[in-house]
Amino acid sequence: MTTKFFGEPVRRREDARLIIGQGRYLDDIGSGAYAAAFVRSPYAHARVLDIDVSAAMDVEGLLAIYTYEDLTGPLAEPLPVLIPHPQLTAPRTGYPLVKDVAQHVGEPIVMVVATDRYIAEDAAGLIEISYEELPVVVGVDAAEAAEHTVHDDVPDNIAARHHQETGDVEAALAASAHTFSFTQYFERSASMPMEGKGVHARWDDADSSLRVYSSTQASTSVRAAIAAKLELSMEKVEVIAPDVGGGFGVKIVHPWPEELLVPMAARRLGHEVKWTEDRREHFISSAHERQQRQEITVGYDDDGRITALDVLVWHDNGAYTPYGIIVPINTATQLCGPYDIPVYRARVNSVYTNTVIVTPYRGAGRPQGTFAMERTMDRIAQERGIDRALVRERNLIQPDQFPYDWGLTFQDGRPLIYDSGDYPAMMAKLKVLVDWDGFAARRAEAEARGKLLGIGMAPYVEGTGPGPYEGAHVQVLGSGKVLVSTGLTSQGQGHETVFAQLAAAELGVPLEDVVVTTGDTRRFGYAVGTFASRAAVVSGNAVALAARGVKEKALRIAAEVLEADPADLEIDEGLVQVKGTPGASIPLRTVAVLSNPLRYAFDEAARQATQFSGPGDDSKPPVAVGDAPGLEHTDYYSPLRSTFASGAHAVVVEIDPATWEIAIEQYAVVHDCGTIINPMIVEGQVHGGVAQGVGGALYERMAYDRDGQLTNASFMDFLMPYSSEVPDVDIDHQSTPSPLNELGIKGAGEAGVIPGSAAIASAIEDAVGRRIAAMPISPTELYDLVRSDAERVTNSSPHDSGAMA
Amino acid sequence: MKPAPFGYVDPTSVDEVLDVLTSEGEGAKVLAGGQSLLPLLSMRLAAPTTLVDINRVPGLDQISAGRDGVRVGALVRHAQLLASSEAADVQPLLGRATANVAHPAIRNRGTTVGSIAHADPSGEMTAVLALTDGSVTVATPDGRETIGWGDFFLGPLETSVHGPAVVLDAFFPALPERSGTAFAEIARRKGDYAVCGAGVVVTLDADRRVSSARAAYLSVGLVPEVHDLTDAVVGQPVDTADWTAAGELARGLVDPDGDLHASADYRRLLVATLTARTLADAGAEAARRTA
Missing domain, CATH: 3.30.365.10 (Aldehyde oxidase/xanthine dehydrogenase, molybdopterin binding domain)
Structure with a gap:
C-alpha cells in the first residue's frame, strides 16, 4: 500500500457537517411521525395490580395505548439474553413492557402513541396504575446479604459466578513472603451520550416491509432482533443508524424495548412512529455501569x-x-x-x-x-x-x-x-x-x-x-467516486475519515473522492457492531482488504487496455499508470466504466463500455467466467x-x-x-x-x-x-x-x-x-x-x- | 419532557399584565427570561394555566445607576448587568456576583429580577439584594409598592407577593463610603449552583479600622441570610484584621442542610473559608477607598 494518508493527521471529514447542523440524527427524521411516550415504573420493585387508561382515552390526538396484554407472539416473551455464558446460571431479562413485576424505576409499563409527543405525554400522565410495593435491593452489599430478592426464583440474588485462575493461588499466597488484604468500592456512572436513544419506524403495507432508524451501535443485529420478534423475514426489515450523537456502550445493548415496540406500533397503526428518549428516561431506563x-x-x-x-x-x-x-x-x-x-x-x-x-x-x-x-x-x-x-x-x-x-x-x-x-x-x-x-x-x-x-x-x-468479524464493500463508480461501506456503525469516532484514509491509501485515490457509509443494512448486511475498541482493528482491516481487491481488479483491466503487465502498474491520484512511463495511463474512473460491459449508453462515460465502442476479443464472453461486472469488492476480516x-x-x-x-x-x-x-x-x-x-x-x-x-x-x-x-x-x-x-x-x-x-x-x-x-x-x-x-x-x-x- | 398544555399571552403594558394576571387567577405565571421556569414546565413540575410573557412590556429593560443605588428593571438580563460599568461603579457587588451566575448562554437570557422573584436561596442575586439591604418594586392592581428584601423572601421559592402582581424592578443601594466588597462561591462545576457562596461588605472608619463587616450566604439557608460579623473584627486595623476569626464566627452562625453535593459540616467549613477570604479582599478594597 502507499503510505499517503495512512498515519497522517487528516482532519475529520464529518465535523463540518455535524458542527453546522447538517447532521441527521434520529429526531431529525420523520417530522410527520406519530410520537410515542412511555409510562415507566415509579417504584424500584413493585407488582402491577391494575392499569386504568380510561381518563387517557379522552385525550384528543391519542392513537393507541399498549400494555403487556397487547403483545403477541415472540414480543410477549422475555427480551433475549444476548451473550449467554455457562457461568451465567440464572440469566433474567425483562419484557418489552412489564408483565407482572417492575424490577427498577424507569422500566416501561405502558406505551402511548399520539399525534405528537406533547399529547402522548398528556395521555401518559392520565394513566392510573396501582401497585403493590415489594422490598427493594440496592447496592452489592444488600444483594449479597439477600435479605430480599430481586427475582423470586434467584434466592441468593446471584446471576453468575465467574471464576478463572492460573494456578493454586492459596498455596502461592501461603508461600509468599508478605501478604495483605483489603476491600474497596467503585461507584456507578453511565455512558451519557449527548443524544439519547431513539427509534423511528415506517411500515410499508403494500410491500409488507419495515424501515427502522435507530440510534444504535449495532444496526445489523437490531435488524435481526426486530425480524425475529416481529416475525418478519429478514429481507423485509432494514435498519439504519443515522448520525448518532455518541454511544459509549449504552447503544450496543439491543433490542431495547423501544426498538421493538415502535416498529410494532408503526405496523399496527400503518403510520410512521417515532420515539426520542429524553434525558430523564435515559437516566432511569438506559444502562449504567461500574459498581x-x-x-x-x-x-x-x-x-x-x-x-x-x-x-x-x-x-x-x-x-x-x-x-x-x-x-x-x-x-x-x-x-x-x-x-x-x-x-x-x-x-x-x-x-x-x-x-x-x-x-x-x-x-x-x-x-x-x-x-x-x-x-x-x-x-x-x-x-x-x-x-x-x-x-x-x-x-x-x-x-x-x-x-x-x-x-x-x-x-x-x-x-x-x-x-x-x-x-x-x-x-x-x-x-x-x-x-x-x-x-x-x-x-x-x-x-x-x-x-x-x-x-x-x-x-x-x-x-x-x-471478532468475530467485520466486512467492507468498496466500489469505484464511473464518476471516479469511491464508495466504502461497512455494516459497523459510527457514533462520532471519525470512521468517515479513517476508513476513507485506508481506502484512499490502498487505492491511490484522492481522499475527497471517497465516500463512507456505515451502519446501513441496505448497504451492508453483515456486521457485529461498534464496541470494545474494535472498529479500526476489525473494520479497518476489512476496508483495506476490500480496497485491495478493487485495486487488483482495476490493475487487471487497465493492464489489458494499456497492454502492460499488472505488476508494472500503479495507481496515484486516481490515475492508473505504467511505472516509469509517463503518458501510459488510464483514469481509474474509466477503468470502472470498462469493468461493466454495457448495451446501453446512458451517459457520455458509459459509451466507452457499450458493445460497438471498440474492438473486443470475440473469443471470450464480455464478462469472464468467475469474474463479475463492476469495479467493486467485498471482503471480511476475522481476527x-x-x-x-x-x-x-x-x-x-x-x-x-x-x-x-x-x-x-x-x-x-x-x-x-x-x-x-x-x-x-x-x-x-x-x-x-x-x-x-x-x-x-x-x-x-x-x-x-x-x-x-x-x-x-x-x-x-x-x-x-x-x-x-x-x-x-x-x-x-x-x-x-x-x-x-x-x-x-x-x-x-x-x-x-x-x-x-x-x-x-x-x-x-x-x-x-x-x-x-x-x-x-x-x-x-x-x-x-x-x-x-x-x-x-x-x-x-x-x-x-x-x-x- | 414536554410541558403540559398552557395558555400564552404577551401583553405590552404593565396594566395589561396585571389585567391578565387578575383574570387568569392563581394559574397564571409571569415569564421573563425563563431560565428557571421553562425547565420546570418541561419536567411537568409546574403546570401553569397561562404564561404571561412580559418581554414585550416597554421600559423594563433599563439599568439606572444613581448616587443612592442601582435600579434594575425586570427585563434586564444578567449579561447586561454584568457589562454595566455604571452599575459596578455604584455597587461593585452587582458585577462580582453576576459573574458567578451560571454560564454565558443562561446569563444572556435570564433576568436578575426574575432570579430574585424566583427566591431560590442558592441564587446569587437574592444574596446581593439582602446584603445591600435592597428592595423590590411590585406592581399590583392597587398600585406600586416597595418591599424590603427581609419582607420579600419568605422561604425557598416563596415570596410575600401573592395574587395578581409583578415585580417591576429591584433596587440595590450604593456601596457606602470607605467600604469594600467581595463575592466568591464554590460550585462542583464552573457555573453550577453554588455549594456555598458568600458576598461581603467591609466598612472602615477614618483611621482605617474596621467599623462593620457583614456577609450574606448562598445555599446555606432557606432564605438569603445576612450575618453581622463586626464583633470579630471591630476596631482592628484593616491590614491586620483577624478575618479568620470572623470566618469562625460565621461558621457558628449558619445552620445549613446537607445534600448530595455537600454535608452540613462541609458547608460550615466553606462558610468559614469563604468568609475569611472575601473579607480580606473586601477589607483591602475598603482600604484603597479610604486613602
Whole structure:
C-alpha cells in the first residue's frame, strides 16, 4: 500500500457537517411521525395490580395505548439474553413492557402513541396504575446479604459466578513472603451520550416491509432482533443508524424495548412512529455501569514483586442480564494489566439489584479492574517503602515475554494472550512526560502556597478488536467516486475519515473522492457492531482488504487496455499508470466504466463500455467466467483473537486544604495502540476518554437511595464534567504494531477512560496521606476522609532507597 | 419532557399584565427570561394555566445607576448587568456576583429580577439584594409598592407577593463610603449552583479600622441570610484584621442542610473559608477607598 494518508493527521471529514447542523440524527427524521411516550415504573420493585387508561382515552390526538396484554407472539416473551455464558446460571431479562413485576424505576409499563409527543405525554400522565410495593435491593452489599430478592426464583440474588485462575493461588499466597488484604468500592456512572436513544419506524403495507432508524451501535443485529420478534423475514426489515450523537456502550445493548415496540406500533397503526428518549428516561431506563465491591489479597516478596493475586469481586449487574457477564469478565481478565503475575485467581459474583441494568460503558469493567490492580501496587509500595513507579517497573511483563499467554479466557471466548507491547519503555516515557522524579520540588513549591500536591500513576492493558468479524464493500463508480461501506456503525469516532484514509491509501485515490457509509443494512448486511475498541482493528482491516481487491481488479483491466503487465502498474491520484512511463495511463474512473460491459449508453462515460465502442476479443464472453461486472469488492476480516493495546496515565492534583477542592494540575498519557491510522483522531479519543475518566473519578455517581430512587436523574445533579473541569492532556505515543493483523492496528476508543480513577485516587492519596477506599470522591467526601480515622499513608519518593525489611 | 398544555399571552403594558394576571387567577405565571421556569414546565413540575410573557412590556429593560443605588428593571438580563460599568461603579457587588451566575448562554437570557422573584436561596442575586439591604418594586392592581428584601423572601421559592402582581424592578443601594466588597462561591462545576457562596461588605472608619463587616450566604439557608460579623473584627486595623476569626464566627452562625453535593459540616467549613477570604479582599478594597 502507499503510505499517503495512512498515519497522517487528516482532519475529520464529518465535523463540518455535524458542527453546522447538517447532521441527521434520529429526531431529525420523520417530522410527520406519530410520537410515542412511555409510562415507566415509579417504584424500584413493585407488582402491577391494575392499569386504568380510561381518563387517557379522552385525550384528543391519542392513537393507541399498549400494555403487556397487547403483545403477541415472540414480543410477549422475555427480551433475549444476548451473550449467554455457562457461568451465567440464572440469566433474567425483562419484557418489552412489564408483565407482572417492575424490577427498577424507569422500566416501561405502558406505551402511548399520539399525534405528537406533547399529547402522548398528556395521555401518559392520565394513566392510573396501582401497585403493590415489594422490598427493594440496592447496592452489592444488600444483594449479597439477600435479605430480599430481586427475582423470586434467584434466592441468593446471584446471576453468575465467574471464576478463572492460573494456578493454586492459596498455596502461592501461603508461600509468599508478605501478604495483605483489603476491600474497596467503585461507584456507578453511565455512558451519557449527548443524544439519547431513539427509534423511528415506517411500515410499508403494500410491500409488507419495515424501515427502522435507530440510534444504535449495532444496526445489523437490531435488524435481526426486530425480524425475529416481529416475525418478519429478514429481507423485509432494514435498519439504519443515522448520525448518532455518541454511544459509549449504552447503544450496543439491543433490542431495547423501544426498538421493538415502535416498529410494532408503526405496523399496527400503518403510520410512521417515532420515539426520542429524553434525558430523564435515559437516566432511569438506559444502562449504567461500574459498581463493584472488590476484595483483594496479594502476596509479594521483599522487593515488591507480586507472587500471587486473589480477587473476589461483587459486581452489581442491575435488574437484568441482557448483555450477559461481559463487564465482569473484563474486570476479571483485564485486572492484571501490564504485570507479570505468576499465580492469579479471579472470582466474580454478579448480583441482581433493583436498579437500571449494567452493561458496557466505555472501558467496560476495565476501569474497575485497573483500580483494583493499581491500588494494590500503591499499597505494596507503601508497605515496602519503595517508590510507586519502581514497584510497578519491577512487576512489568518484559518485551521478550510476548506473546504472553495468561492461561485465561477473554470476553470473546478466545485465549487471553497479549500479542505485543513494550511496557518498560511506556513507563519510562510516562515518567519523563510527568517528570515523576522531579516531583518533590513541585510539591514543596505548592506547600509554600498552602496547597497539597500529589502525584499518581496507573498503567493498563486493554484487549481490543475482538471478532468475530467485520466486512467492507468498496466500489469505484464511473464518476471516479469511491464508495466504502461497512455494516459497523459510527457514533462520532471519525470512521468517515479513517476508513476513507485506508481506502484512499490502498487505492491511490484522492481522499475527497471517497465516500463512507456505515451502519446501513441496505448497504451492508453483515456486521457485529461498534464496541470494545474494535472498529479500526476489525473494520479497518476489512476496508483495506476490500480496497485491495478493487485495486487488483482495476490493475487487471487497465493492464489489458494499456497492454502492460499488472505488476508494472500503479495507481496515484486516481490515475492508473505504467511505472516509469509517463503518458501510459488510464483514469481509474474509466477503468470502472470498462469493468461493466454495457448495451446501453446512458451517459457520455458509459459509451466507452457499450458493445460497438471498440474492438473486443470475440473469443471470450464480455464478462469472464468467475469474474463479475463492476469495479467493486467485498471482503471480511476475522481476527484470530483480540489485540492488546496499552497505556499509562499520570496525574498531579492540587488540593486546597481550606475547601478540599481537587484540581487536576497535570494529566499525562502515554498511549500505545499499535500502528496509528490518524494520530489526531487517536488523540481526540484519548481526550474524550480522559474527560470521562475524570468524570468517573471526581464528579459522576448514580445516587440511588435505599428505595431505589435515582435522586440525581438530571444534568443539574449528575455532575458530568464541563470542559472547564477537564484538564489539558499531555500525550506521548508509542507504537508496538500488532502482529495479529496486517495493518498492525490495536484499538484506541476506550483507552483514555480506563486508568482515570486509579491514577487520580493515587494522586489524592499521595496529597492528603489518607487511604482512599472508594471512588469517586468529591470535596465533601475528602473533607470527611481527612477528618476520619482512615489509615495514614506514606509514599516513598523515587530517591528513597529500596525495601525496608 | 414536554410541558403540559398552557395558555400564552404577551401583553405590552404593565396594566395589561396585571389585567391578565387578575383574570387568569392563581394559574397564571409571569415569564421573563425563563431560565428557571421553562425547565420546570418541561419536567411537568409546574403546570401553569397561562404564561404571561412580559418581554414585550416597554421600559423594563433599563439599568439606572444613581448616587443612592442601582435600579434594575425586570427585563434586564444578567449579561447586561454584568457589562454595566455604571452599575459596578455604584455597587461593585452587582458585577462580582453576576459573574458567578451560571454560564454565558443562561446569563444572556435570564433576568436578575426574575432570579430574585424566583427566591431560590442558592441564587446569587437574592444574596446581593439582602446584603445591600435592597428592595423590590411590585406592581399590583392597587398600585406600586416597595418591599424590603427581609419582607420579600419568605422561604425557598416563596415570596410575600401573592395574587395578581409583578415585580417591576429591584433596587440595590450604593456601596457606602470607605467600604469594600467581595463575592466568591464554590460550585462542583464552573457555573453550577453554588455549594456555598458568600458576598461581603467591609466598612472602615477614618483611621482605617474596621467599623462593620457583614456577609450574606448562598445555599446555606432557606432564605438569603445576612450575618453581622463586626464583633470579630471591630476596631482592628484593616491590614491586620483577624478575618479568620470572623470566618469562625460565621461558621457558628449558619445552620445549613446537607445534600448530595455537600454535608452540613462541609458547608460550615466553606462558610468559614469563604468568609475569611472575601473579607480580606473586601477589607483591602475598603482600604484603597479610604486613602
